Amino acid sequence: MLTLLAVIIGFLYASSIYMFLRRSIVKLVLGIVFLSHATNLLLFVTGGLRSGEPAFTAEDGTVDLAAVSDPLPQALILTAIVIGLGITAFSLVLVYRFHQETGTVDLDEMAEQDKP
Amino acid sequence: MLFLPVILPLAAIVLLLFTYRMKRLQQWISIISMSAITVQAVMIMNRVVLDGPFAAQAGGWPAPFGITFTADLLSAILLLATGVLSLIVTVYSIGFMDDTRKTAGFWILIHGLVTGVNGSFLTGDIFNLYVWFEVMLISSFVLVTLGAERKQLHGAIKYVVLNLIGSVIFLTAIGLMYGQTGTLNMADLALRLRESEHTGLINSSLMLFFIAFGIKAAVFPFYFWLPASYPTPPVAITAFFAGTLTKVGVYVILRFYNLFVVTDLATWQIIVMIVAGVTMVSGVLMAASSYDIRKILSFHIISQIGYMIMGVGIATVLGLAGAIYFIVHNMLSKTATFLAAGLIYKYLGSYDLKALGWIYKDYPLLAFLFLLPALSLAGIPPTPGFFGKFFLIYGGFQAGAWTITIVAILVSIITLFSMVKIWNEAIWKKIPDESAARQKNPLPLTSLWATIVMAGLIIALGLLTGYLSGYFLEAGRQLMDVDLYIRTVLH
Numbered sequence A: 001m002l003t004l005l006a007v008i009i010g011f012l013y014a015s016s017i018y019m020f021l022r023r024s025i026v027k028l029v030l031g032i033v034f035l036s037h038a039t040n041l042l043l044f045v046t047g048g049l050r051s052g053e054p055a056f057t058a059e060d061g062t063v064d065l066a067a068v069s070d071p072l073p074q075a076l077i078l079t080a081i082v083i084g085l086g087i088t089a090f091s092l093v094l095v096y097r098f099h100q101e102t103g104t105v106d107l108d109e110m111a112e113q114d115k116p
Numbered sequence B: 001m002l003f004l005p006v007i008l009p010l011a012a013i014v015l016l017l018f019t020y021r022m023k024r025l026q027q028w029i030s031i032i033s034m035s036a037i038t039v040q041a042v043m044i045m046n047r048v049v050l051d052g053p054f055a056a057q058a059g060g061w062p063a064p065f066g067i068t069f070t071a072d073l074l075s076a077i078l079l080l081a082t083g084v085l086s087l088i089v090t091v092y093s094i095g096f097m098d099d100t101r102k103t104a105g106f107w108i109l110i111h112g113l114v115t116g117v118n119g120s121f122l123t124g125d126i127f128n129l130y131v132w133f134e135v136m137l138i139s140s141f142v143l144v145t146l147g148a149e150r151k152q153l154h155g156a157i158k159y160v161v162l163n164l165i166g167s168v169i170f171l172t173a174i175g176l177m178y179g180q181t182g183t184l185n186m187a188d189l190a191l192r193l194r195e196s197e198h199t200g201l202i203n204s205s206l207m208l209f210f211i212a213f214g215i216k217a218a219v220f221p222f223y224f225w226l227p228a229s230y231p232t233p234p235v236a237i238t239a240f241f242a243g244t245l246t247k248v249g250v251y252v253i254l255r256f257y258n259l260f261v262v263t264d265l266a267t268w269q270i271i272v273m274i275v276a277g278v279t280m281v282s283g284v285l286m287a288a289s290s291y292d293i294r295k296i297l298s299f300h301i302i303s304q305i306g307y308m309i310m311g312v313g314i315a316t317v318l319g320l321a322g323a324i325y326f327i328v329h330n331m332l333s334k335t336a337t338f339l340a341a342g343l344i345y346k347y348l349g350s351y352d353l354k355a356l357g358w359i360y361k362d363y364p365l366l367a368f369l370f371l372l373p374a375l376s377l378a379g380i381p382p383t384p385g386f387f388g389k390f391f392l393i394y395g396g397f398q399a400g401a402w403t404i405t406i407v408a409i410l411v412s413i414i415t416l417f418s419m420v421k422i423w424n425e426a427i428w429k430k431i432p433d434e435s436a437a438r439q440k441n442p443l444p445l446t447s448l449w450a451t452i453v454m455a456g457l458i459i460a461l462g463l464l465t466g467y468l469s470g471y472f473l474e475a476g477r478q479l480m481d482v483d484l485y486i487r488t489v490l491h
Helices: A002-021 A025-046 A072-102 A107-114 B004-018 B023-051 B073-096 B099-122 B126-145 B150-181 B186-195 B199-217 B225-229 B235-260 B265-288 B293-314 B317-348 B364-378 B384-398 B402-428 B445-463 B465-480 B482-490
Strands: B054-057 B068-071
Touching: A002 A025, A025 A072, A025 B150, A072 B126, A072 B150, A107 B150, B004 B023, B004 B099, B023 B054, B023 B068, B023 B073, B023 B099, B054 B482, B068 B073, B068 B099, B068 B186, B068 B482, B073 B099, B073 B235, B073 B317, B073 B445, B073 B465, B099 B126, B099 B235, B126 B150, B126 B235, B150 B186, B150 B199, B150 B225, B186 B235, B186 B482, B199 B235, B199 B265, B225 B293, B235 B293, B235 B317, B235 B465, B235 B482, B265 B293, B265 B402, B293 B317, B293 B384, B293 B402, B317 B364, B317 B384, B317 B445, B317 B465, B364 B384, B364 B402, B364 B445, B384 B402, B384 B445, B384 B465, B445 B465, B465 B482
Parallel strands: none
Antiparallel strands: B054 B068
């Protein structure tokens, strides 16, 4: 499981960087989405991967630390996902306005247009 | 009491949302809330000076588990500077900003920015720091694009993407750090890092932190978003950004470097020094080759960031005190130059040096308002810029960091050159095309007075340096004293 997740995270990072290097700003936004997903998964892995046990204390107040994964990173991911949602929404609107204003989604093409 | 610098602007945002589009009322609310934030900062400053650093725990959760807010002298100084600066920029904006932008949420957004900045200065928890960074960033994203002019959108895309990558790197570093140490509290983390043995892994996380904050602070080689985006929005917004945003990045580098860099100190010092030197030199060279006032000033921000990072690298009490003094001086002087540039724009309708001229003859006061902060940036006594550089260079020689110190001295000569260039072109030269008989517009009174007050503050900081230097040295000492920080938070 850990190996699989490691490969997936690495793949997501790689594809996000590939997307950043494209000229279209729509792909730039996709790159941001991939990058934040990769990081969220990375945070998830830092909490430890143990299946089957919820992170609750038993009635007698004990908790079996070996059986449960750390719940804190999962709480962090929740926050990060919400922030990521807001940021993705903003960047999409930004790209949309950019397209409205310039009629292109290519930064180089826009620089061409601005040349006197 | 420590949470009020964050709660006050948030409360103001709620009020401003209820009074949306009521122009006059919103202006008054903004002035009152910014004054309240400043008063609050003075109270925190007062308590830190009298009783030393103190902490507060959110919701009463004890230290390593809850979110901690800590104020030491460094935080208090920066909090106060931010409060004063936001108040002045608010007053300036009343006359400067156009009605479309004012009614499109400008006041709400600058309060959002202040919330994020104050939160970052006070928090003692790395994930909470990430959240404040995002609060700050989202507000600044919208401020950069406010009005949605073509060039603004173009600059904003670079700004948004590079800063987002910075945030994600920051989050990655938090994840890795937590995976190794199991804590997010900065004091607890500092304690555990000292006992930790995995130096390789810790250094990799620290490097990620350094890159993330380097992007925010605009150091070499991560500064390319700054000259692309800062000159595009109205100058009141740029002035506010110049005074606060990059300084938060520098503050976090200062704090993290002193708390968390426990191994391989010599290597880190070399990295920081090289970054500082190249940042200074490349920023000032680009400034010297530009012809738009806002571009010149934006490149100068980068160059000045180099000085602050140099203070981090010197890592003696004097160096840190110099860096802190330099941050405060820069928050005032840099903002003041932008405010004066805005007035020049209002007066003659251009930022292009080639089209400007003869301000000295037509409006001596305006010329003076630009000259003072410009000389301060170049470092002419008795302006604060001189004392800032004096502390840093003296600290640098004392610590034996010859190369960086000599670079710093040379850079300040080029800084003087580019400031003189603005002076010669915009203020002393004849207006090139006199037959066009440029229309000279009256200046908005609030903006003029805000700039005058700013100039007064710069003079005051310069003249009172002897009296204030004790506080800055103490701030440097507290910053270096990691045990004190840990004791403040954990007990």
